[in-house]
Amino acid sequence: MDKIAVNTERFENIGDNCEFGFVKRALGDENGGLLRWARSSPQALIKGLNQRFEGLYAFENLSPFWDNVTQDTLYGFCFHTHMLSKNGQWCESEERRRELYRPEKEKIDYLVEKFMQRLADPSAIFVYKCNENIRHDDAEQLSQTLARHGRARLLAVRHTEDQSLIGHVRQEGAYLAGYLDHFAPYSQSDQFSPLWESVLGEALAAPRVTP
Template identity: 45%
Template sequence: MQKIAAVERFENVGINCEFGFVQRALGCEAGGLLRWAFCPPASLLKLFERDFAGLFLFENLMPDFGMVRDAAYDIAFHTRMKSDSVGWLHDEDTRRAIHAEEVAKVAHLLEKFRGRLQDPDVVFVVKDNQGVPQDLRIELAQAFGARSAGRLLVVDTTPDPALVGTVIEHGDYVEGLIDRFAPYPESDKFSPAWLEILAAFERHCPPALLAEKSHA
């Protein structure tokens, strides 16, 4: 199988679109199931536990300040079903018509995501501005380990300038260390240290080594 380009091997899986903007800055516009979504780490775990069942069902969708929240998973998506702080901006018939088109896109992106789970070169990137709790990151690592041939990269902040831009191997997952995360309302204002983390990960675990590991 042909290897993906370096930046495209990374897949954003939460908590928000900050890493999606990092990829955009590096010239990557590949679509992804969660690239532009708001998906807390606990919701990501729930997706695996339920095997994505019923994702984006019309009956579960709620207005959420300009986005659409899947109440079953507590994941918010950007869609053409518009909302504000009060409620929906479209009537139900209009929303159902829009949903009929967008659910097909979600299904396509989900199929693509399942395929990437089987690619040993893909690295799934998760972060939370408040930090991913240790017990949850272990559960996520186990969930990815059971379902994915790739790696999980959990990005955390560190107060130590000497550690910024480095990665640490934890066996079930790799930890990347950054100086700061972008504020949620300004997710495109990301730290340049993201680029250092990606470069450090490439040195630590290049695609060829991942492929060899998966066939060992």
């Protein structure tokens, strides 16, 4: 896949999966982010923001989700992990899992701090997409929650068949809405639309709207 040409330093992936993480990789951006490779829902994000992610990734709240993915049951986020599981059961002893857990928890704590700093940056744009398309009410609530805890903006990306919208960004209520022709399948998140480039470029150029 050819590289696209938009600088992504101002963008932060917040879900719902790693598709935008792969977009950033195609741009040569390997900066870590709390949710760059995670699964998240608007409800998990709103709860996390309101609680400043306190207690995120506590050992007692982790349960098997996929073979190499664990779910934080306090918030609902899913993260890649070295604590392997199979058929919903851990493969290793608690002692071994705690050994594997410690560096993962340290990384999560660091990324939470980094996330909160980004949240305060008025030039930052937090990007959310889901293959079923985020509903307007959920995007509005998420944007308002972001605004209560920082100055970053929300870019909610959707897919559409409306040719007048594809590749473009417009203000919708409290957030920016971008439109693509399609999202990557969840099983092939790196097979994303090249029109991400156009959406990101327009988002960078979009003026901030004062409520």
